[in-house]
Amino acid sequence: MNDDLDNPRNTDGPKDRKFVEALARGLDVLRAFSQGSVVMGNQDIARITGLPKPTVSRMTYTLTKLGYLSYSPQLEKYQLDSGVLALGYAYVSNLRVRQLAKPYMDEFARTTNTSVGLTCRDRLSMIYVENCRPAEATSLRMDVGVRLPLATTAAGRAYLAAMKDEERQHLLDAIRTRNPDNWAELEKGLEQSFADYAEHGFCLSLGDWDRNVNAAGVPLFLQDGTLMALTCGAPSYLVSEDKVKNQLAHQLAMLARDIERLGV
Structure with missing residues (x-):
């Protein structure tokens, strides 16, 4: 429905x-x-x-x-x-932030051996508009157009954490309505993500979306007021929870600031 x-x-x-x-x-x-x-x-x-x-x-x-x-x-x-x-191709191909951010994302993916994604929101999902992976096919493959849930992914959590309180509550109410049976679990994960963002500037998804995937996410603020999210992730056998939390997430936050300084 x-x-x-x-x-x-x-x-x-x-x-x-x-x-x-x-x-x-x-x-x-x-x-x-x-x-x-x-x-x-x-x-x-x-x-x-x-x-x-x-x-x-x-x-x-x-x-x-x-x-x-x-x-x-x-x-x-x-x-x-x-x-x-x-229509979809016209939107993606004309997205200036995608064009400017791609070289930075490529380099990050290569040096960290992770999949790096640029996402925007559509209702209760985040959608990939760009994804960069290292030459080795060991990291996640997330093609343009792939949809991710807001509540359990690093990208979705970062997007929600960066929203204004009233706007965020509107989305949280919709998520709760859509997921009445497991809302308590979702809410716990979201509250932890908001606390992480307030303290560190990033959000995590350590097996929450996919038990075999560890990922970090940060918001990306464009000059026109648009909010997007950057995410990096990899299978848990390649990157541990500790590495994501104490290394990759901080590097991803710096990548977001570098992209924002491009004036997109």
Whole structure:
């Protein structure tokens, strides 16, 4: 079911006359493919988005005509088409911070033998917009477009820790609503991350997202006010918890400051 986070339809005040409901629903349909299977039918999309099936049918038909979805008659299901890829590529290729930060990230990845990622937030996820790895294929492979949960990853925790209190609480409420059964465990990890950030300037995920992965994350503040997050990580057999906490995390924080000084 769609969490509707950051969606103007959630507001309790007067209806926003500039808000185009049909367009929002069409984008909800496209977003459904980031939460479900690669190939989905109208019923699957309706379940994920919470939209009525007749509405979904009209949306998928229109999006197919526009080249954002393709339809398989054999499967009677839809998948994303090249129109979506073109939009995503245009965003990533024109992201100035990505272009300027990449040489610094490449060097960090090479010298530390870790995977270094640049991420931005989409609702309750962090999305990779760049990932650099050393020549050896022993570190994590996280391609552009990969989504990570906010609550358990170093990138997500760093992003949350750097937010203003009111904005952070809005996201924490949404995470709690989405994860009622394990919220107590998530909250404990988040509180520790916020304490780490307040004291050291970084957050950790030591087996919390993946029990075989140790990672550190730091926020990245762009000049236009945009908040992103840098992360570095590797399999736990390559980097110990102690190394991440006492060495790599501090180096990552310095990398973030170096990138910020580029004036992005």
